[in-house]
Amino acid sequence: MDDTVILQLSQIHKSFGDVKVLDGIDLSVRKGEFITLLGPSGCGKTTTLRIIAGLERPDSGRVFIAGKDVTNEEPNRRNVNTVFQNYALFPHMTVEANIGYSLRLKRVDKETIKKTVSQALELVQLSGYEKRMPDELSGGQKQRVAIARAIVNQPAVLLLDEPLGALDLQLRRQMQVELKRLRARLGVTFVYITHDQEEALNMSDRIAVMRNGKFEQIGTPSDVYDRPKTSYVARFVGSANIVEGTVLESDGQRIAFRSQGAVCLVAARGARLSPGEAVRVAVRSEMVDLTPYASPELPYSGLDAAGGNPGDSQVGLQAVVKEKNFAGGVLQITVSLADGSELVASRHGIDSPLVPGDKVRVTWQPERAVLVDLEETP
Amino acid sequence: MRKKARFPGIYLGIILALMYVPILLVIIYSFNESRINSVWSGFSLRWYRDLFRDKDMLEALINSLVLATVSSLSAAVIGTLAAVGMPRVKLRGKSVVEYISTLPIMIPEIILGMVFLVYFSLIRLPFGMITLTVAHTSFCIPYIYMLVKARLVGIDKSYAEAAKDLGANEWNVFWDITLPLILPAIASGVLLSFAMSLDDVVISVFVTGVNTNTLPIRIYTQLKTGVTPKVNALSTLMFAATLLIIMLSTWFGRKTTLSVKRRNT
Ligand SMILES: Nc1ncnc2c1ncn2[C@@H]1O[C@H](COP(=O)(O)OP(=O)(O)OP(=O)(O)O)[C@@H](O)[C@H]1O
Ligand SMILES: [Mg+2]
Numbered sequence: 001m002d003d004t005v006i007l008q009l010s011q012i013h014k015s016f017g018d019v020k021v022l023d024g025i026d027l028s029v030r031k032g033e034f035i036t037l038l039g040p041s042g043c044g045k046t047t048t049l050r051i052i053a054g055l056e057r058p059d060s061g062r063v064f065i066a067g068k069d070v071t072n073e074e075p076n077r078r079n080v081n082t083v084f085q086n087y088a089l090f091p092h093m094t095v096e097a098n099i100g101y102s103l104r105l106k107r108v109d110k111e112t113i114k115k116t117v118s119q120a121l122e123l124v125q126l127s128g129y130e131k132r133m134p135d136e137l138s139g140g141q142k143q144r145v146a147i148a149r150a151i152v153n154q155p156a157v158l159l160l161d162e163p164l165g166a167l168d169l170q171l172r173r174q175m176q177v178e179l180k181r182l183r184a185r186l187g188v189t190f191v192y193i194t195h196d197q198e199e200a201l202n203m204s205d206r207i208a209v210m211r212n213g214k215f216e217q218i219g220t221p222s223d224v225y226d227r228p229k230t231s232y233v234a235r236f237v238g239s240a241n242i243v244e245g246t247v248l249e250s251d252g253q254r255i256a257f258r259s260q261g262a263v264c265l266v267a268a269r270g271a272r273l274s275p276g277e278a279v280r281v282a283v284r285s286e287m288v289d290l291t292p293y294a295s296p297e298l299p300y301s302g303l304d305a306a307g308g309n310p311g312d313s314q315v316g317l318q319a320v321v322k323e324k325n326f327a328g329g330v331l332q333i334t335v336s337l338a339d340g341s342e343l344v345a346s347r348h349g350i351d352s353p354l355v356p357g358d359k360v361r362v363t364w365q366p367e368r369a370v371l372v373d374l375e376e377t378p
Numbered sequence: 379m380r381k382k383a384r385f386p387g388i389y390l391g392i393i394l395a396l397m398y399v400p401i402l403l404v405i406i407y408s409f410n411e412s413r414i415n416s417v418w419s420g421f422s423l424r425w426y427r428d429l430f431r432d433k434d435m436l437e438a439l440i441n442s443l444v445l446a447t448v449s450s451l452s453a454a455v456i457g458t459l460a461a462v463g464m465p466r467v468k469l470r471g472k473s474v475v476e477y478i479s480t481l482p483i484m485i486p487e488i489i490l491g492m493v494f495l496v497y498f499s500l501i502r503l504p505f506g507m508i509t510l511t512v513a514h515t516s517f518c519i520p521y522i523y524m525l526v527k528a529r530l531v532g533i534d535k536s537y538a539e540a541a542k543d544l545g546a547n548e549w550n551v552f553w554d555i556t557l558p559l560i561l562p563a564i565a566s567g568v569l570l571s572f573a574m575s576l577d578d579v580v581i582s583v584f585v586t587g588v589n590t591n592t593l594p595i596r597i598y599t600q601l602k603t604g605v606t607p608k609v610n611a612l613s614t615l616m617f618a619a620t621l622l623i624i625m626l627s628t629w630f631g632r633k634t635t636l637s638v639k640r641r642n643t
Binding site for chain 1: 534537539540541543547550559
């Protein structure tokens, strides 16, 4: 990866009729980078990709590919190729003809096409499938052909719209590994769409989290996972719990805030907040500690006395265990808080001694919690 | 119980009898010695011999075949272009134009015939093969248009987008993607048009010239002077030819999909 910007979007706006779909998209992708657009259904991921490919025109804003303004260029005049959400393999052409189509249009001679196609097939591990028709392929094989067709032209940017969306979990994992390897071999720039946060975290150099036609946060996987800027990102990427409260005091490192009659702590990370300000804090479920609630509440006596550890009885929300669920290798314990809202704690392992109805204290390490929505809090 | 189960069989039998017994009779009586249709007097190829000696009849047959071929193919080109091009037209009265252009399917033939007659006299087109071809082409266009349009609706637009993404211009998209995918619809449209042109009497009567006969017109006029079993022989031959065409087209249809596959490798 070098520092050349290969793709740049600036202030892209797009509406379909009255529906505003993209609302000021700015993005700059470096050569060789793997960037993922992550967001829920309908947030405008596909539309963004189609604007990059030239299949859709933005209402305003510019698209630059390799430094050239291509906003008004037709798709066939842009050096990008797309792997479509539904593959879009030409049903009347063989695998070989599908993959070789772009070369045929460029009037590359037959021998070279044949050779390039078979190399591409080898790359996606489908050697010998040249003469098959698309409807004689499985979903995963179609996927590979679609990828081969898109890379055979050596595009500056490869656009992939939920390429693994239609595959089952096991195949998806396998294809993730293969895509990563392919990308390492080709060094092509990837713009990748998914609404699967795990996939995004696993594969990307950077993730752009999208919401209602805007980027909510763009950053490395650990940026968006460990240091979400907003409660939306925290919920979407890390399935985090959001706790709201008002600031009590701050010693520069930690901030103590009151929430639902209890006191909680969060690492300040440079945020300057004064007492009385509203705060929102994201805590991922695996960071939540639950301790059986035994002794009566000790009064909160200031940050110096509050360690933020499970044993420090001054801090922590009071809660009642509501239910336990074992899913995906982790045990999820849902507790309900004083105001009736719920919070999830997760543990490795299959069971915990806690049973529904137990009273617990909810705590976390202050440096494991993240202040979010800072610009929104006045 | 048993009666109920037998009913569909009887029903089917009646329908088949109504449809095919007349055809069977025509075929049988085309080999009849006798001049009278209802009396069987022995096997003979006499009417076939007569038929092939009848220069007028043969000329009418050739006229009909040429007419059906030319007009169904012209209609295929025009109807296909219309169906492919129409979605790109951004016009206020587009739906009206579309509606009007498919209207000939619903207008009674006799009125269409009248209209063509008036129109051709107005623009002073000499009546004959030319007027016949124009008239037949124009009543075939709506069928091709509708068939191709229906097929186009069923084609995922992401194919065209994928092609453009891979470097195709509009022209490439049409030749490489759209045309191969609508080819089956065009082919069935051509067959349908061919059949309709071949047996059209009403419109043809209005627009033909004095010296030009199509086969249906020729047979129809013979009705007045008395039908000989020659017509039976002719019908039998045409029936056989139709069967052959259908068989060929099925076979050809299978073959085209294969060759399309092969051509693109
Ligand atoms: N051609 C169109 N005409 C009208 N509305 C459209 C069109 N294309 C997209 N939209 C709307 O724009 C919004 C964003 O669509 P888009 O396809 O970009 O979403 P997405 O993020 O890709 O969603 P998904 O994850 O479901 O694929 C949706 O509300 C959709 O209904
Ligand atoms: Mg999409």
